[in-house]
Amino acid sequence: MPFERIQLALAERQQQDLLRQTVIVEAMQGASLQIQGKWYLNFSGNDYLGMSQHPKVMSAFAQALPAGAGASPVVTGFSQHHQALCDYLCQLTGQESAMLFSSGFAANYAVCKTLMGEPESLILADKLSHASLIDGAMSAEATLKRFKHNDTVHLQKLLSSASRQGVKDILVVSEGVFSMDGDKAPLSALLNLTQSHNSWLMLDNAHSIGVLGPEQFSIAANGSRHKPQIVMATFGKAVGTGGAFVAGSKTLISFLQNFARHYVYSTAFSAAHAHATLTSLKTMDAEPQRLAQLQSNIAAFKTACKQNDIVVADSDTAIQPVIIGSPGATMHISQILQQQGFWVTGIRYPTVPKNSDRLRITLSALHNENQISAMVTCLANALHEVNGAVLQC
Numbered sequence: 001m002p003f004e005r006i007q008l009a010l011a012e013r014q015q016q017d018l019l020r021q022t023v024i025v026e027a028m029q030g031a032s033l034q035i036q037g038k039w040y041l042n043f044s045g046n047d048y049l050g051m052s053q054h055p056k057v058m059s060a061f062a063q064a065l066p067a068g069a070g071a072s073p074v075v076t077g078f079s080q081h082h083q084a085l086c087d088y089l090c091q092l093t094g095q096e097s098a099m100l101f102s103s104g105f106a107a108n109y110a111v112c113k114t115l116m117g118e119p120e121s122l123i124l125a126d127k128l129s130h131a132s133l134i135d136g137a138m139s140a141e142a143t144l145k146r147f148k149h150n151d152t153v154h155l156q157k158l159l160s161s162a163s164r165q166g167v168k169d170i171l172v173v174s175e176g177v178f179s180m181d182g183d184k185a186p187l188s189a190l191l192n193l194t195q196s197h198n199s200w201l202m203l204d205n206a207h208s209i210g211v212l213g214p215e216q217f218s219i220a221a222n223g224s225r226h227k228p229q230i231v232m233a234t235f236g237k238a239v240g241t242g243g244a245f246v247a248g249s250k251t252l253i254s255f256l257q258n259f260a261r262h263y264v265y266s267t268a269f270s271a272a273h274a275h276a277t278l279t280s281l282k283t284m285d286a287e288p289q290r291l292a293q294l295q296s297n298i299a300a301f302k303t304a305c306k307q308n309d310i311v312v313a314d315s316d317t318a319i320q321p322v323i324i325g326s327p328g329a330t331m332h333i334s335q336i337l338q339q340q341g342f343w344v345t346g347i348r349y350p351t352v353p354k355n356s357d358r359l360r361i362t363l364s365a366l367h368n369e370n371q372i373s374a375m376v377t378c379l380a381n382a383l384h385e386v387n388g389a390v391l392q393c
């Protein structure tokens, strides 16, 4: 039978506790969401500052018509709202020029594939880089090598060896904050290394925009501040809308605007979307109390975990993984939490390496301390239950 393999692939995933299913979110209100008529506290979203529900952002969507761009940005899909957003992004990042993509996946894929289109060039990517960077790099003509996670000694070896071989175009790729672990890249060391090896640095700041300060765009190294050659970030996390941008030199952005197929052959996001995104970025800046609340919630979570003997990862960002180690146990704990009204999605292989299946707990400015403490207590009990001692939440 043709395509019988797709059924088999699904059955295999099911059997290994690895099948993913879409859930329908019926409503969202503050830190809560409704699924199949039941309300849960959401500890799985990336809306770290609560901007997706901000009245100013929501009304901005309604202000800037039309609702659809109607064409690629290189045809008639680029409005003054898109331009205003790009101008703001240049100010924010200190880069000369910026361009917009409909998704972060498309942006990363496009940069890696388009910029690294020569077989003699080399991409050095952190082992835990997002799928969009890896897939983009694998589709490029360049050679892809991965350095051990945040291991600058390994990166240095790879860079030195590439320099000895005379590789001319080397792109080092990392995330500012890693999406599944929440830890930060050693930005100064990455910048020093790329500078000393005459290579370029590309940073994916999807999970640091709005969450970390200006150091994510302008990095201290060798006694002064420097910018990475390429900075990318998404709007779908702390900014609360969707889509992404890439910023860099005028030449780089012009090159991508001419050669990146994800940009040229794809309808732009709407003017309404661009306006709402800009409104969100400006509001985030004008309301620093949101970030302060997020930071205080992160601290409250870590303290509660310590009090309950829960081992958390080395992260001081909004992403706080609790490693469980097997897909079945991860989903079991996730279900216990759901029964108690907490939505904490289990993240399994192949999204994370084998045996590091986890609860990827995310915090938001929308949570309060009581909610965090209640979830952590329930999590501690669920962890005990899975280890054999059944306790009540």
Ligand SMILES: Cc1ncc(COP(=O)(O)O)c(C=O)c1O
Pocket (backbone or CB within 6 Å): 102, 103, 104, 105, 106, 108, 130, 132, 175, 179, 204, 206, 207, 234, 235, 236, 242, 243, 244
């Ligand atoms: C680090 C990182 N980069 C890129 C992306 C892709 O962004 P988008 O969701 O806008 O496609 C994500 C999203 O999950 C991400 O976590």
